[in-house]
Amino acid sequence: MLGSEEMTQIFAHRGYSASFAENTMSAFIGAEKAGADGLELDVQLTRDGEIVVIHDEKVDRTTNGHGFIKDLTYKEIRKLNANKNGGKKESIPSLIEVFEWLKTNNLLCNIEMKNGLFPYEGMEEKVIELVRKYNLTDRIIFSSFNHYSIVHCYRIAPDIETAPLFLEAIYMPWVYSQSIRAKGIHPKHSTIPDHIITTTIQNGVAVRPYTVNREADLKRLFKLNCTAVITDNPIKAIKIKKTI
Known part of the structure; x- marks a missing residue:
């Protein structure tokens, strides 16, 4: 199981998104430099079937463009600036670009499949094929x-480890996880009480709550x-972890 070590690991949500444009190479590199153990990122499919790293189904919130990822080609998406707050231009990364960079370090990587709204036919197969190609199965x-x-x-x-995401509290999440062969759960941090966290871990299921920013x-x-x-x-989290 990934992260069954004693110490709590720190995953940078969409990279070091507190200081960099989310889901960009700068945010991922920033997370590594900060000392994070892993990254969390989101994937969608372009019109021509490329896997790109972006959270929303539309490009409007995080870039200077408009429209749905599924309606844009990879070439069109690469022209957009994912750094809306000024500063240097940032492209929306492809998953290939992220994987090539991951080969230069030891970070873990949580890939969130953003296929709740649009099913993105074949996305899972494409992502798995890339994971195998880059020998990242155990990360x-x-x-x-x-x-x-x-x-x-x-x-x-x-x-390859799987972990369902939850917005609401779920009864005996370890039982549910085991029923779908998941080795972890990713609950919203405010919905999971202490005893459920400890019981889930005792039952061999990893618990990685999101998005934990308050001290x-x-x-x-x-x-x-x-x-x-x-x-x-991740820098704030690492500082607090050192005090515990």
């Missing part, structure tokens, strides 16, 4: 709010020895 976790998608991932690649919430999870936290600010 990847697939997560999604679309649990059918991660079960599909498990069926075609049982050697009090980080302290709580570090004290519980939670498997990992997913945070926008």
